[in-house]
Amino acid sequence: MTEAGYNFAYLDETTKRMIRRAILKAVAIPGHQIPFGAREMPLPYGWGTGGIQVTASILGPQDVLKVIDQGADDTTNAVSIRRFFTRVAGIATTEATGEATIIQTRHRIPEKPLTENQILVYQVPQPEPLFKLEPRRAETRRLHALADYGLMHVRLYEDIARLGHIAKAYDYPVMVNERYLMSPSPIPAFDNPKMHQMAALQLFGAGREKRIYAVPPYTPVRSLDFEDHPFRPIRAPHACAICGSTTSYLDELVTDDAGGRAFICSDTDYCQERQQAPKAAAE
Amino acid sequence: MTRLTPGFANPVLDAQASFRAILEAMSRPGRIQTIDARITPPTPLCSAAGAALLSLADADTPLWLDAGDTVGEWLRFHCGAPITPDIGAARFVVACGAAPSLDSLDIGTDEDPQLGTTLILQVTGLVAGEGWRLTGPGIQHQHRLRVLGAPAGFVAAWAHNQALFPRGVDVLLCADESIAALPRSVMIAEG
Numbered sequence: 001m002t003e004a005g006y007n008f009a010y011l012d013e014t015t016k017r018m019i020r021r022a023i024l025k026a027v028a029i030p031g032h033q034i035p036f037g038a039r040e041m042p043l044p045y046g047w048g049t050g051g052i053q054v055t056a057s058i059l060g061p062q063d064v065l066k067v068i069d070q071g072a073d074d075t076t077n078a079v080s081i082r083r084f085f086t087r088v089a090g091i092a093t094t095e096a097t098g099e100a101t102i103i104q105t106r107h108r109i110p111e112k113p114l115t116e117n118q119i120l121v122y123q124v125p126q127p128e129p130l131f132k133l134e135p136r137r138a139e140t141r142r143l144h145a146l147a148d149y150g151l152m153h154v155r156l157y158e159d160i161a162r163l164g165h166i167a168k169a170y171d172y173p174v175m176v177n178e179r180y181l182m183s184p185s186p187i188p189a190f191d192n193p194k195m196h197q198m199a200a201l202q203l204f205g206a207g208r209e210k211r212i213y214a215v216p217p218y219t220p221v222r223s224l225d226f227e228d229h230p231f232r233p234i235r236a237p238h239a240c241a242i243c244g245s246t247t248s249y250l251d252e253l254v255t256d257d258a259g260g261r262a263f264i265c266s267d268t269d270y271c272q273e274r275q276q277a278p279k280a281a282a283e
Numbered sequence: 284m285t286r287l288t289p290g291f292a293n294p295v296l297d298a299q300a301s302f303r304a305i306l307e308a309m310s311r312p313g314r315i316q317t318i319d320a321r322i323t324p325p326t327p328l329c330s331a332a333g334a335a336l337l338s339l340a341d342a343d344t345p346l347w348l349d350a351g352d353t354v355g356e357w358l359r360f361h362c363g364a365p366i367t368p369d370i371g372a373a374r375f376v377v378a379c380g381a382a383p384s385l386d387s388l389d390i391g392t393d394e395d396p397q398l399g400t401t402l403i404l405q406v407t408g409l410v411a412g413e414g415w416r417l418t419g420p421g422i423q424h425q426h427r428l429r430v431l432g433a434p435a436g437f438v439a440a441w442a443h444n445q446a447l448f449p450r451g452v453d454v455l456l457c458a459d460e461s462i463a464a465l466p467r468s469v470m471i472a473e474g
Binding site: 013023026030032058199216219 | 294295296298299300302303305306309310311338339340341343344374392393394396397399401420421422423448449453466467468
């Protein structure tokens with residue numbers, strides 16, 4: 001049941017219109033960060049306030065919402081955001097990737113390929129890929145205007161010179177449509193190739209930093225690399241301890257005090273589907 | 284005294300549905316979407332253009348329009364949007380008659396390309412599967428779109444607009460209840 005006293009999906013209509021205009025411009029300029037007037041939300045910064053505002057602005061009564069936090073549907077952040085939208089918008093929610101029309105995610109892309117009928121909303125802590133290299137926002141805006149991304153290439157080159165490889169396992173910078181350098185949000189580098197030519201629309205919301213950006217469907221997204229040091233997505237060299245998958249992204253679990261470890265799928269829905277599939281086939 | 288026709292019957296959900304149709308149109312340039320908004324804006328404004336303005340325009344977005352005073356009053360009443368005579372200062376430009384030249388519109392700056400205007404261009408009809416060949420972000424291989432009543436020389440003017448990327452103008456093509464979008468990133472070739 002929808003909570004009384006709130007507008008549909010919590011935000012007021014003027015705020016939604018402002019965010020909707022920003023989203024449309026973000027889609028028209030793939031990878032460019034659009035400033036927007038982020039509102040104070042009933043949960044703290046860092047809990048997905050940007051993603052929630054984007055979701056609230058696109059959400060309709062027909063939508064089915066899935067929320068994941070590091071791939072899992074049952075962690076605190078995912079559960080509370082799902083519950084928030086059930087309360088303020090009365091919409092249906094799901095844990096199945098295939099059934100969702102909107103998927104809000106923190107730091108993962110689902111293993112199951114997304115379709116044209118889905119929208120993926122990312123929660124972004126730091127939208128500026130150059131932030132650690134150039135702290136002045138006025139300067140990074142200029143670098144984006146000039147498409148001058150030498151700083152980032154030097155940063156990656158220094159990794160290779162010191163360590164022999166690019167030591168960035170998450171938030172690995174990408175070029176969108178060969179024009180804008182973009183932070184993919186802290187998804188593992190393993191997920192970066194999924195962004196390339198994805199059938200679904202990808203929207204990014206950063207609440208504290210007050211930025212919205214987007215990657216339209218079927219848009220080239222290239223992870224930065226060098227000819228002699230091509231981009232390699234990193235995956236733990238194990239099979240999932242529960243479903244046995246050798247292709248999904250794995251979380252490492254410490255199981256005891258004696259150094260015992262187990263690797264399991266980070267995407268809980270994918271893992272569960274695989275566990276149930278052999279049973280269904282047996283019946 | 285003229286009678287003002289109503290806006291959205293349900294301002295919250297109708298605006299959301301219209302926005303999703305526009306978002307879908309913008310993300311997949313050249314694909315035609317239908318806005319079933321059940322509104323009758325004053326002539327000559329078509330219902331898709333009316334719904335787009337009701338769901339996107341407000342006091343923050345100066346409008347320029349060539350659709351006459353009745354439409355201006357309707358938009359001022361329902362959206363609260365200021366009407367400006369200066370086409371270069373408008374966030375939304377509504378063209379029902381002869382389309383203004385793309386050069387006269389605000390294209391934003393290199394640092395703030397999002398300030399580029401959205402041109403809502405009312406045309407006679409939209410037909411999918413023939414006509415222009417569109418390529419670019421949002422399009423897997425190629426989308427085809429025939430725009431009936433497109434302004435003369437539009438494809439050449441668009442090539443100029445596209446070359447300004449990331450600056451530029453975005454276009455919403457509206458005909459009756461149909462809408463298709465041309466974001467500045469899309470390339471158009473004559474079919």
